[in-house]
Amino acid sequence: MRNISCSVSALAIALAAVALAACGPSGKQxxxxxxxxxxxxxxxxxxxxxxxxxxxxxxEQADEASLAVQTVGRWYNPEGQPISANIGDVRxxxxxxxxxxxVVQLLPDGEHDVVSVKxxxxxxxKGRPNPDTLEENDPSVPGWVRGKGDNLRVAIYEALRQYEVxxxxxxxxxxxxxxxxxxxxxxxxxxxxxxxxxGPAGGSAAP
Numbered sequence: 001m002r003n004i005s006c007s008v009s010a011l012a013i014a015l016a017a018v019a020l021a022a023c024g025p026s027g028k029q030x031x032x033x034x035x036x037x038x039x040x041x042x043x044x045x046x047x048x049x050x051x052x053x054x055x056x057x058x059x060e061q062a063d064e065a066s067l068a069v070q071t072v073g074r075w076y077n078p079e080g081q082p083i084s085a086n087i088g089d090v091r092x093x094x095x096x097x098x099x100x101x102x103v104v105q106l107l108p109d110g111e112h113d114v115v116s117v118k119x120x121x122x123x124x125x126k127g128r129p130n131p132d133t134l135e136e137n138d139p140s141v142p143g144w145v146r147g148k149g150d151n152l153r154v155a156i157y158e159a160l161r162q163y164e165v166x167x168x169x170x171x172x173x174x175x176x177x178x179x180x181x182x183x184x185x186x187x188x189x190x191x192x193x194x195x196x197x198x199g200p201a202g203g204s205a206a207p
Contacts, residue, residue, distance in 0.1 A: 025154040033157035037112035040163040046106050052159045073101035080144035095126035112165050117153045119145055
């Protein structure tokens with residue numbers, strides 16, 4: 001009886017983990033990944049990006065000069081379910097299916113770098129010889145396409161945490177300003193600072 005209970009508990013935990021993974025990252029996680037800035041050796045950062053992408057997708061090409069990597073396009077039915085990779089003719093895919101490839105690039109942003117993740121999208125329409133090319137912001141593109149880019153973006157962000165530029169926890173004091181000594185009172189607003197006492201006659205400096 002105990003073994004059965006343990007097996008049921010283990011199965012429940014496994015199913016919960018699968019369900020959690022299927023839900024994908026939260027909106028807050030995606031926003032954090034989009035806003036992240038990185039600093040460090042750009043080739044090393046790109047190497048981590050390429051490895052992270054390769055763990056999830058087959059890579060079509062990687063360019064170390066432009067620090068960009070593109071995945072092999074995958075066919076998905078209109079509901080977002082992957083279609084067999086053995087399809088030899090695009091006419092064999094269901095009508096309105098989408099081919100999605102992801103392009104990831106490390107780009108400069110001021111003194112730091114950002115990671116760009118964009119989807120390259122084609123839609124097959126039955127009866128047409130060639131698929132239509134779509135922009136990522138096309139209103140007809142379903143949300144699950146953008147979700148794939150968001151999932152990869154968050155995975156890359158997690159892999160690059162050691163290179164992330166941490167935001168300051170508070171405003172830094174102005175250069176040259178010093179904190180008041182304990183117990184000292186700040187001058188009243190609008191009060192002028194005391195005028196310096198004149199030096200010795202003849203402009204000689206005090207010893």
